[in-house]
Amino acid sequence: MGWFSSDIRSVDDLFLHTLQDIYYAEHQIAKSLPDMVAKASDAELKKGFSMHLRQTKGQIKRLDRAFKALKRKPEGTKCPAIDGILDEANEIASEVDDKMVLNAALIAAAQAVEHYEMTRYGTLVAWAKLLGHSSVAKLLAMNLKEEKATDKKLNGIALRKINKKALARQKKQATRSHRRGSAQDAMMLAAAGIPAI
Ligand code: FE
Ligand code: FE
Numbered sequence: 001m002g003w004f005s006s007d008i009r010s011v012d013d014l015f016l017h018t019l020q021d022i023y024y025a026e027h028q029i030a031k032s033l034p035d036m037v038a039k040a041s042d043a044e045l046k047k048g049f050s051m052h053l054r055q056t057k058g059q060i061k062r063l064d065r066a067f068k069a070l071k072r073k074p075e076g077t078k079c080p081a082i083d084g085i086l087d088e089a090n091e092i093a094s095e096v097d098d099k100m101v102l103n104a105a106l107i108a109a110a111q112a113v114e115h116y117e118m119t120r121y122g123t124l125v126a127w128a129k130l131l132g133h134s135s136v137a138k139l140l141a142m143n144l145k146e147e148k149a150t151d152k153k154l155n156g157i158a159l160r161k162i163n164k165k166a167l168a169r170q171k172k173q174a175t176r177s178h179r180r181g182s183a184q185d186a187m188m189l190a191a192a193g194i195p196a197i
C-alpha cells in the first residue's frame, strides 16, 4: 500500500492501515529483541529486554484480538520506519566494540523503537475512539501503556548507571592511550639519543 495512494480513502482505511503497520512493526521488534538480550552485558538491561520480549508477544496477541473485534484478518503491512530504526540499531551495534558503550547504544536504539510505537499507538487509540471501536481502543491503550513504561524504565537504567559506566570506560581508555603515548614518546627519544625530561 503506497503512501496516500487511492487505497486509503477514509479514516476507516487509515486506521486499518496503521493497525497493520504496527502489527508488522511488533513482529519485527519481536524478532530483534532476542539479539538485544544477547548483546546486553548489564544484567538489569538484559532482564529488561527479556521482559519486553514477553510483553511484545502479548501485545501481538492483543492486536490479533483487535483485528478479530474488527472482523478483519490479522495482517501486517510493511513499515519502512521500523525497518530503518532496526537496521540503524544493528549497524551501530556492530560498530561498537566496548561492552559498556554498547549497552548505552542498545538503550538509545530501544528507546527509538519505543517512541515509534508510542506515536503509532497514541494515534491508533485516538482513531479507535473516534470510530467508536471502544474495545479495540482499550486493547491498544494497554499496549501504549506498556511502551511508555518500557521507555521510562530504559531511561532510568541509562541515567542511573549505564551512561556513567560508558563514560568511565571512555576516561579509562583515554588514560591508557595517554600512558601508551608517553611510553612511545620516551622510547623514540631514547632511540634518538635524547634524554627524556
Ligand atoms: Fe510493542
Ligand atoms: Fe510505519
Ligand code: FE
Residues within 6 Å of the ligand: 029, 052, 056, 113, 114, 117, 147, 150
Ligand atoms: Fe515496545
